[in-house]
Amino acid sequence: MRRLRAAILGYGRSGGSMHAGAIEQSEDFELVAVCDVDPDRRRQATERFGCSVYDDYGEMLQAESLDLVSIVTRSDQHCEMACACLEAGVNALVTKPWCLNEGEARRMIGAAEKSQKSLLPWLPARWGTDFVRLRELVASGIIGKVFCVRRSVFGFGTRSDWQTQSKYGGGYLLNWGPHIVDTAVVLAGGKVRSVYGWMKQVNDPGDVEDVFFAVLGMEDGAFVHVERGVAIRGLPEWYVQGDRGTIIVEGRDVSVHVGQPPRPAGPADYAGTSSSGPTVTRQSVGPAVYGDEHQIYREVALALRGDRPFPVTPADALELTRLLDAIRLSDRERRVVTLQ
Numbered sequence: 001m002r003r004l005r006a007a008i009l010g011y012g013r014s015g016g017s018m019h020a021g022a023i024e025q026s027e028d029f030e031l032v033a034v035c036d037v038d039p040d041r042r043r044q045a046t047e048r049f050g051c052s053v054y055d056d057y058g059e060m061l062q063a064e065s066l067d068l069v070s071i072v073t074r075s076d077q078h079c080e081m082a083c084a085c086l087e088a089g090v091n092a093l094v095t096k097p098w099c100l101n102e103g104e105a106r107r108m109i110g111a112a113e114k115s116q117k118s119l120l121p122w123l124p125a126r127w128g129t130d131f132v133r134l135r136e137l138v139a140s141g142i143i144g145k146v147f148c149v150r151r152s153v154f155g156f157g158t159r160s161d162w163q164t165q166s167k168y169g170g171g172y173l174l175n176w177g178p179h180i181v182d183t184a185v186v187l188a189g190g191k192v193r194s195v196y197g198w199m200k201q202v203n204d205p206g207d208v209e210d211v212f213f214a215v216l217g218m219e220d221g222a223f224v225h226v227e228r229g230v231a232i233r234g235l236p237e238w239y240v241q242g243d244r245g246t247i248i249v250e251g252r253d254v255s256v257h258v259g260q261p262p263r264p265a266g267p268a269d270y271a272g273t274s275s276s277g278p279t280v281t282r283q284s285v286g287p288a289v290y291g292d293e294h295q296i297y298r299e300v301a302l303a304l305r306g307d308r309p310f311p312v313t314p315a316d317a318l319e320l321t322r323l324l325d326a327i328r329l330s331d332r333e334r335r336v337v338t339l340q
Contacts, residue, residue, distance in 0.1 A: 004067040004304055007033035009057050009081060011041040014095060015072035022293040023070070024049070028301035035060045042322040052265050061088040067304060074162055075169030077168055079104035086111040088121065091304055093120040096178035097324070098317050100169050105321045109314045120300060120310055121317035124291030125252075126186070132287050134238060142258060144244030144252060150225040151184035154234025156203075164206025165211060171208030173199060173324055176228045178269055179290060181214070181327075182320045184224045187240070191219045196338045197327030203228045214327045254287065256281045301339070 006029045008015050015036075023029045034045035035054040042053040053059040060083065061069075069085045070093045071078055079099045085092040086108070098121045099105050112119035125131060138146055153176060163170040185192060194217035199209035216224040227235075237247035245258035259278030264270060303310035326337040 001305075003030040003166050004028055004301060005030055005032045005065060005269070006068045006070065007031070007035065007060060007064060008045075009035045009060075009069050009071045010073035010077075011036040011038075011045050012307075014071065015070070016041070016044070018293045019070045019095075020048075021073050022297040025294065026297050026301070028298065029068070031061055033066070045197065049264060055190050059329060060251040061085065066090045068300070071095060072121065073099060075174055075261075076167070078169075079108055082119065086115040087308045089115060089117060090121065091118040093122055095122045095298060097169070097174040097321070098122070099321060100319070102321050102325050103127050104336075105314075105318045109318065112314060118310070120303070120313060120316050121312050122296075123178055123182055123312050123317065123320070124296055125183045125289075125291065126312060127291035127296055128183065128255070128289045129285035129287070130238065130252070130289045131183045132245060133254060133283075134240060135247065136255075137256060138187060138240065138242075141246060142256060143240065143242030143246065146188065146240060146242045148225065148239075149184045149188045149220045149222070150235075150239040150241075150243040150297075151180045152229065152235045152237060152239075153180055154228045154229045154231040156230060156232050158203050158205075160205050164204050164208060164210075166206075166208050170206065172210050172228045173201075173212045173327060177212070177226075177324045178320060179326070180228065181216075181226050181323055182316075184226050185218075185320075185323065188216075188218050188222050188224050189220075190215045190222075191339075192224070192326075193219050193339055194324055195323065195326040195330050195339065196335075197330035197337075199328070199331045212282075212327065212331075214330075216323070235292065252284045252287065254283050254285060256283075 005021050023031045031049050033056045045053050068091045071081050072095045074158045078094050082092045082094050094307045162168040192304040198216040201209050202211050204210040213227045220246045236248050240247040248255045257280050259276050302308050332339045
């Protein structure tokens with residue numbers, strides 16, 4: 001079977017490692033072109049792959065016969081570049097965040113529908129080993145009906161790159177939201193109906209947030225708590241609460257706590273707050289908690305060849321974009337945002 005002809009648009013840290021590595025080692029793809037505005041990056045790509053290099057993606061789209069362009073550039077560039085690829089008749093994979101807002105998302109979806117080419121959102125945390133195991137555990141019913149999903153990521157480092165500038169689409173809501181908001185909502189299941197968000201700039205330079213917090217109310221009455229915070233020592237990455245138990249994820253360690261809440265003997269009695277005799281099981285997950293790029297590119301190849309649909313749809317990514325927009329709006333207007 002013919003290998004799919006791929007190009008990378010943006011040969012920086014992620015493009016040159018995660019995406020280039022997966023394509024380079026894949027039996028499904030051939031890396032035929034790299035586009036980057038930095039001459040040193042182009043030189044590195046030439047030395048590594050012996051492929052064609054470009055500093056203008058429009059020129060690359062005209063000169064090359066491509067099956068896929070992986071767009072791994074600044075967030076503010078994604079929409080324009082994805083639409084250009086689709087309009088040129090080339091399938092586009094777009095790294096997270098795939099765009100800045102709902103308007104851009106709908107523009108990209110419209111371009112994909114018009115061109116009848118594939119628009120593939122890169123949400124690698126859906127392949128994360130912790131998330132996959134949590135979905136299995138929740139689906140098994142081991143902790144009963146889930147009423148709260150808490151997802152937290154903390155760090156204490158700083159950065160000074162374009163991610164600290166709003167004009168480039170920087171900020172941790174767009175940078176980390178696709179990892180933690182999306183998976184927490186998918187795990188909870190159903191639609192989000194209300195959003196309360198709060199954002200703050202704490203340690204990073206620039207003009208965007210390095211902290212965000214949101215509480216999302218689900219249509220079935222459950223709620224999701226997501227947070228990217230600044231702390232030397234953080235909370236568990238996952239805390240999933242059900243009416244018969246709790247699942248806690250710290251790093252790669254998963255502990256499942258199951259028990260029956262005590263019942264009072266009579267209406268005037270108090271049974272206490274601790275479960276009697278809970279059982280605890282412990283297990284660990286694989287290291288790829290933010291997904292295995294090799295596995296994801298295999299899914300991309302299957303989708304492009306028509307063997308099966310890509311697991312993440314543009315509609316999925318659009319819904320995530322609407323949630324991130326709502327968190328930002330809630331913070332700006334200091335109110336709960338209702339979603340339809």
